[in-house]
Every structure is written in structure tokens, then in C-alpha cells.
Amino acid sequence: MRGFIGTYLQVFKITLTNQMAHRVRFFSPLFLDGTVFVIGLCIWYAIFSGKPSIQGYGFSSVATYYALNMATSRFKTRSATGVVGDDIRDGRLSMFLLKPYMYNFSNFVELFTNMLYRSVVPIGIFVFLVLSLPTLFLGTGNLLVYVSFLLMGVAIGYMFYASLGNLAFWTANTWGVFVIIKRFVDILGGSLIPLDFLPQFAQRFTEFLPFRYMTYVPNSVYLGRISGKEAAVQFLIGLLWLLAMFLFQKITWRRGLKRYESVGN
Amino acid sequence: MNLSGIKTFLRYYNCVNKAKLMEMMEYRVDLIMITLSAYGYNIAALLFLEVIFINIDSLAGWAKHEVLFFYGTSELIWYIYWTFFSYTDDRFIGLIQKGDLDIFLLKPVNALASIVTRSFALFEEIPPILLALGIIVYSGVKLGVVLDYRILIYAFLVICSVMIGLAVRATISILSFWFTDTDEIRRFYVNVNDSITYAPLDVFPKALQSLFRTIIPMGLLSYVPTTFLIKGVSTSMLINFFLVLAVSSFLMLYLWKRGLKIYSSASS
Numbered sequence: 001m002r003g004f005i006g007t008y009l010q011v012f013k014i015t016l017t018n019q020m021a022h023r024v025r026f027f028s029p030l031f032l033d034g035t036v037f038v039i040g041l042c043i044w045y046a047i048f049s050g051k052p053s054i055q056g057y058g059f060s061s062v063a064t065y066y067a068l069n070m071a072t073s074r075f076k077t078r079s080a081t082g083v084v085g086d087d088i089r090d091g092r093l094s095m096f097l098l099k100p101y102m103y104n105f106s107n108f109v110e111l112f113t114n115m116l117y118r119s120v121v122p123i124g125i126f127v128f129l130v131l132s133l134p135t136l137f138l139g140t141g142n143l144l145v146y147v148s149f150l151l152m153g154v155a156i157g158y159m160f161y162a163s164l165g166n167l168a169f170w171t172a173n174t175w176g177v178f179v180i181i182k183r184f185v186d187i188l189g190g191s192l193i194p195l196d197f198l199p200q201f202a203q204r205f206t207e208f209l210p211f212r213y214m215t216y217v218p219n220s221v222y223l224g225r226i227s228g229k230e231a232a233v234q235f236l237i238g239l240l241w242l243l244a245m246f247l248f249q250k251i252t253w254r255r256g257l258k259r260y261e262s263v264g265n
Numbered sequence: 266m267n268l269s270g271i272k273t274f275l276r277y278y279n280c281v282n283k284a285k286l287m288e289m290m291e292y293r294v295d296l297i298m299i300t301l302s303a304y305g306y307n308i309a310a311l312l313f314l315e316v317i318f319i320n321i322d323s324l325a326g327w328a329k330h331e332v333l334f335f336y337g338t339s340e341l342i343w344y345i346y347w348t349f350f351s352y353t354d355d356r357f358i359g360l361i362q363k364g365d366l367d368i369f370l371l372k373p374v375n376a377l378a379s380i381v382t383r384s385f386a387l388f389e390e391i392p393p394i395l396l397a398l399g400i401i402v403y404s405g406v407k408l409g410v411v412l413d414y415r416i417l418i419y420a421f422l423v424i425c426s427v428m429i430g431l432a433v434r435a436t437i438s439i440l441s442f443w444f445t446d447t448d449e450i451r452r453f454y455v456n457v458n459d460s461i462t463y464a465p466l467d468v469f470p471k472a473l474q475s476l477f478r479t480i481i482p483m484g485l486l487s488y489v490p491t492t493f494l495i496k497g498v499s500t501s502m503l504i505n506f507f508l509v510l511a512v513s514s515f516l517m518l519y520l521w522k523r524g525l526k527i528y529s530s531a532s533s
Binding site: 022028031032035036038039040042043046047049051054055171175177178179180181183184186187192193197198199 | 298317319324456473
């Protein structure tokens with residue numbers, strides 16, 4: 001067990017050191033995420049102009065929703081598709097398969113380290129917003145439950161996007177599929193717009209997909225729109241989705257490996 | 266570039282595109298995937314707009330079909346950009362940072378022109394261009410846009426917007442001559458542009474409007490052609506638009522020339 005932890009702790013350290021070499025990347029979210037958040041707020045302010053609430057959301061709820069999105073904007077596991085896909089396509093995978101560690105878990109640790117490092121500034125902006133506008137803070141309890149839902153969402157996202165990357169075992173171009181799916185995941189997961197704004201049939205449709213656990217459900221838990229028994233049920237369903245995605249990722253990985261060919265030495 | 270230089274460049278451009286067409290025919294699945302991804306993106310965006318307009322009547326004084334026209338124009342501008350200048354910024358950053366610029370500098374054609382036009386992608390971009398045109402025509406008909414000489418001016422403004430897009434993105438990438446990490450600045454511009462695809466300038470407060478009209482001029486790209494055709498554009502906005510075109514083009518050319526002076530190749 002110590003050896004296992006030590007291996008991935010090393011991956012964590014190397015990734016962190018690598019990230020710290022790019023100081024600009026550390027501070028860039030201050031402008032990048034901050035500006036995109038302000039743009040989003042302006043658009044929603046215009047949408048709410050003259051309306052106290054839409055679909056049960058006031059402007060302040062939507063602002064909180066998007067502030068959470070901004071704070072966790074780097075908690076996206078989308079790049080897993082590119083990383084896994086590129087390694088397969090370019091034949092680099094052979095090199096990793098020969099090493100004494102689990103390729104997928106190491107990738108996850110690497111992505112998670114990048115996420116943590118690059119989330120410091122966005123989370124800092126969120127803390128600043130909370131200190132300036134205390135209405136954004138809805139209690140420590142909500143925050144803790146939110147964090148546990150968020151971590152589950154990150155894991156579901158990783159399994160999903162890594163499975164998409166596994167497509168590279170069968171087709172050279174995973175990018176096209178990724179772009180199509182990414183956009184739909186943004187809408188059906190609630191990162192572009194809270195799912196309550198969608199028509200009834202579309203809301204019902206999202207209940208049969210794992211994407212809502214990536215953004216909408218964690219945010220709704222924080223906002224108190226999902227609480228108590230319903231939150232527990234949602235957490236359980238989320239865990240089942242995580243298991244399903246994990247199995248899907250494993251199956252596509254194993255089947256893909258049987259087809260995998262690489263050249264060179 | 267003089268007349269004979271332009272002729273040489275066009276011959277070169279023709280050869281590059283023939284090679285590109287042959288490559289594309291070889292990888293037809295890629296073409297299908299790219300087309301599907303563009304349609305998927307647009308369907309999702311239209312769904313987003315539909316959802317918003319289920320709940321509201323207008324956005325900062327823009328009715329649903331006006332916003333649709335704005336969105337269609339925005340998409341058209343970027344698909345035309347991708348047709349002629351795709352991956353320009355990636356290419357600049359890669360070539361400068363790796364010291365591989367020599368490949369282009371040694372060719373007997375204008376290096377800047379050959380870099381920005383390296384990936385002609387008409388065949389990939391025809392389907393999304395048709396979709397964007399479909400959105401424009403549909404919303405134009407709903408808005409009662411009349412087919413007259415103003416359509417030609419609209420088309421001219423769209424082309425100018427494409428050139429602003431090219432000049433801004435190329436300028437940022439050319440900064441790689443001096444800075445190692447320009448990718449973040451480029452991502453900043455791309456993300457801001459993506460965020461305002463649906464939102465006309467009027468949605469934003471005055472301070473942000475000023476920003477989107479000058480330092481991050483992406484706010485002007487679809488706004489000026491659209492307002493010209495369907496709402497009426499002010500003279501000051503038009504002056505602002507052409508000033509941005511002139512300044513960004515000048516910056517691109519100036520920084521390129523200055524950058525070449527300090528460029529050092531990776532080869533011996």
C-alpha cells in the first residue's frame with residue numbers, strides 16, 4: 001500500500017513541479033475565468049431585467065450558480081479525452097504500459113493535480129465574492145455536501161471522458177466526437193444553463209444521463225434546491241453512475257488494448 | 266507584395282490546396298466527424314437560445330430573431346475565418362517557439378501570407394457555413410430583411426470582421442517572438458469570444474462595451490454587420506470598426522517584421 005501511494009504521490013509531485021514552472025498559467029484564471037464570469041453575469045442581468053424570477057431562480061441564485069461554475073471551472077476532466085486519445089494514436093501508450101503503474105489512475109492523478117493547482121485563483125475569486133457579497137455563502141453544511149457531490153462529479157466526468165479517449169483504439173479522429181459530445185454535456189449537465197430552464201421533456205431526459213451530476217446536482221445542493229432525503233437519493237444514484245462509468249471505461253480500455261498496435265522501439 | 270509576388274503566391278496556394286484536397290479525400294471519416302461536430306455545436310447553441318427566449322421576450326432590446334441573426338453572423342464570420350486561416354495562431358506559436366519558422370522563410374513566397382493561409386479548409390467548412398447562412402436567411406426572413414444593395418455592404422463588413430479576427434489572433438501569436446507563454450492570452454481571447462457569441466454589445470455595461478470595442482474587439486465582429494442590416498449602425502461605431510481593422514492589421518505586420526529580427530532558428 002505504501003508503495004502504491006508513493007508511486008502516485010510522485011506523479012502528483014512531478015505534475016505540480018511541472019505546473020509551477022508556468023507561473024502565467026497560475027494567474028491567468030484571474031483574467032480568463034474572472035472575465036468570462038463577469039460576461040455571464042451581464043448576460044443574465046439583461047435576461048432578468050424586469051423579471052424578479054425565472055423558473056424559481058432570482059438573479060442572486062443564478063449569480064451564485066455561475067460563481068460556483070467559475071470557482072470549479074478548472075475542475076473539468078475533458079482533457080482526459082485528448083490525453084488518452086493522443087497517447088493511443090501516437091503510440092506513446094506502449095511506453096506507459098511498460099511502466100510499473102496503472103496508466104489510467106496515473107492520468108487521473110495528473111489531471112487532478114493540474115485541476116487543484118489551476119483552481120487556486122478561481123476559488124480565491126469565489127472567496128473574495130463571498131466576503132464581498134455574504135448572500136453567496138449558504139452555510140458550511142451546504143458547502144461540505146457540495147464538495148462531496150463535486151468530487152463525485154469530477155470522477156464521473158473523468159471516467160466518461162477517458163472512455164471517449166479510448167475511442168482512439170477504433171478511430172483516428174476522437175476530436176470530432178469530443179466536440180459534439182462536450183457541447184451537449186455542457187447543456188445536459190447544467191454548466192451552460194441551470195437545467196430548470198430547459199423544457200419539461202428535456203429536464204426529464206437529463207434524469208437518465210450521468211451529466212447532471214457533473215454540475216447541476218452539486219450546484220443545486222449548494223443552493224439548497226436539492227436537500228435532505230432527495231440529496232441522499234441523488235448521491236446514491238450518482239455513485240451508481242460512477243460505477244457504471246468506471247465499468248464502461250474498463251471494458252472499452254480492455255477491448256481497445258486487444259486491438260492496439262504500435263510501431264517503433 | 267508586388268504583382269508578381271501575388272501571382273507566385275496564388276500558384277503556391279493552388280498547389281497547397283490541391284495537396285490538401287487529396288489528403289482530405291483520403292481521410293473522409295475525419296471530414297464527416299468535423300461536419301457532425303460543427304452541427305452538434307450549433308444545435309446546442311440554438312437550443313440554448315431557444316431556452317432563453319422561452320422565458321423572456323427580448324434581450325437588452327434585441328428580439329429573438331434579431332439575436333438569432335446576430336448569432337448566425339457571428340458563426341459565419343468564424344467559419345469563413347476557419348476556411349481560410351484555420352490554426353493560424355497554433356501554427357505561429359508552434360513555429361516560433363520550436364524555431365521551425367525557416368520552413369516558411371526559405372520559400373520564395375511571402376512568409377506571413379503562406380503561414381496564415383497554410384490550412385485551406387473550404388471542404389470542411391462548407392456544411393457549417395451553409396448552416397450559418399441558413400440561420401441568417403431564416404431569421405432575416407422573419408425580420409423582413411429586404412434583398413438590396415445593403416446585403417453587399419453587409420457581406421463586405423463580414424469580410425472585414427474576418428480580417429479583424431485574423432489580425433487579432435495572429436498578433437497575439439506573433440507575441441511568441443518575445444514571450445514563451447502566449448497560449449494563455451490566446452485562450453483568453455478565444456474564451457471571451459465564445460462567451461459573447463450570443464450577446465450583442467448592448468447587453469454589457471458601458472465599461473465592458475468600451476473594452477469589447479477596443480482592446481478585445483471581438484464584440485464588434487458580428488455586432489457591426491448585424492446592426493448595419495437590421496437595426497441601423499451609428500457612424501461612430503463604423504469609424505470604431507474600421508479603426509480597429511486598421512490598427513490590428515498594422516500591429517500584426519509591424520510585430521511580424523520586428524519579431525523576425527530577433528528570431529533565431531533551431532537548426533544549424
